[in-house]
Amino acid sequence: MNQNKPVVGITMGDAAGVGPEIILKSLAYEEMYQISAPLVIGDSKILERAKSFVNSELVIKSVSAEELDQVSYQFGTVHCLDLNLLPSDLPVGQVSPDAGHAAFEYLRTAIELAKEQKIDAICTAPLNKEALQKGGHKYPGHTEILADLTDTEDFSMMLSAPNLKVIHVTTHVGIIDAVKMINPERVYHVIKLAHETLEKAGISSPKIAVCGINPHAGESGLFGYGEEEEKVIPGVEKAQAEGINAVGPLPADTLFFRAVRGDFDIVVAMYHDQGHGPVKVLGLDAGVNITVGLPIIRTSVDHGTAFDIAGKGIADEKSLMEAMRQAVELAPKK
Incomplete structure (x- = not known):
């Protein structure tokens, strides 16, 4: 045995x-x-x-x-x-x-x-x-x-690679559907899942960075139609109000570099390719897929x-x- x-x-x-x-x-x-x-x-x-x-x-x-x-x-x-x-x-x-x-x-x-x-x-x-x-x-x-x-009902996909962990708000849906599905409550729940998962793994008060949806995280309304303000920011603020160490939304094009550098313990990605792309650049043999919330x-x-x-x-x-x-x-x- x-x-x-x-x-x-x-x-x-x-x-x-x-x-x-x-x-x-x-x-x-x-x-x-x-x-x-x-x-x-x-x-x-x-x-x-x-x-x-x-x-x-x-x-x-x-x-x-x-x-x-x-x-x-x-x-x-x-x-x-x-x-x-x-x-x-x-x-x-x-x-x-x-x-x-x-x-x-x-x-x-x-x-x-x-x-x-x-x-x-x-x-x-x-x-x-x-x-x-x-x-x-x-x-x-x-x-x-x-x-x-x-x-x-409350679950998410987390990818783990050397120096980078990413958790997803949406995964296997088309990009147009993904944007429709993103909402403050879902963003909040995924941030909370990230926080709880890393704390269980021994990381005290993990640093969580949240991606924007649009280029430059919308740049104060310059890009998109206010998706960050409507769908992302209220979820981040709700998590922050509970003492969770979350920041964002931040521009995805620089955020992953900062995470690999060590500025953050995990990144919250809004959709499949936003999160998967950076992990797979690090090597297809290096990434692990973890379902959190189960x-x-x-x-x-x-x-x-x-x-x-x-x-x-x-x-x-x-x-x-x-x-x-x-x-x-x-x-x-x-």
């Missing part, structure tokens, strides 16, 4: 992508077993196939949900809660409704295990949004599934399924390894 290390459920994501490969490459490092008890939630036969892609000598062992309490997690053996949903000859690097449905089921199973406290955190390999929807699940991505299946811990790689290189064994495992470390750091302490 596990010796006081957090059990991290690693969902396999879209099996036609690089998920199975980066899981095996990550679990080939003994460090992952020194800090955690990793349990893959997916299809054992897909992992077996992926061994040939990455020249792995790891042993794949299938387990059932009933056996989880008896599993002894040891380096060299990868334990897989085998849902047995996919054929071993699933085409690699192609959109598949079957793979999309399976990715949903891996995550749904992980959420149930986390609710039942059979695992301590969830770490997700990437899924493909087109495959997910073709598989019958009309969600924009992982974050929205997690929120729906945990009945969470009743369970969830971290993820911050890259996609990479269908163009799937099956070639060249996908980089560094982001998944960092996501594992973050999951361990955030998991309830035993």
Whole structure:
């Protein structure tokens, strides 16, 4: 059985992508077993196939949900809660409704295990949004599934990279819809989530910088139609009134430089590309995606399924390894 290390459920994501490969490459490092008890939630036969892609000598062992309490997690053996949903000859690097449905089921199973406290955190390999929807699940991505299946209304996506953390007011919506969705209450709630998340991580009175929506944060009405004054400033002021160390709205074009320099502990971005772009400039293998506000811990790689290189064994495992470390750091302490 596990010796006081957090059990991290690693969902396999879209099996036609690089998920199975980066899981095996990550679990080939003994460090992952020194800090955690990793349990893959997916299809054992897909992992077996992926061994040939990455020249792995790891042993794949299938387990059932009933056996989880008896599993002894040891380096060299990868334990897989085998849902047995996919054929071993699933085409690699192609959109598949079957793979999309399976990715949903891996995550749904992980959420149930986390609710039942059979695992301590969830770490997700990437899924493909087109495959997910073709598989019958009309969600924009992982974050929205997690929120729906945990009945969470107040949540946000946080990206963590070296020297930069970013949390989002809106994520997977078009830019016009994003601007419509931004409002003072949402801005306030995301600032508060950032504050609470960083305080739990040991940062006292974290410094929070809030992006504007328009260039130069509107520059006193010169750009836009007063969105900052209407949608952002009241939310910042509400947070400040509660003693939260938040400033803004600030021009996004200089704000991220200042955050990387160390002026701020986290940046509140208004929409997807505003926050994702700066993080990904720092390196696709460096970013980790964390869903904050959930009743369970969830971290993820911050890259996609990479269908163009799937099956070639060249996908980089560094982001998944960092996501594992973050999951361990955030998991309830035993």
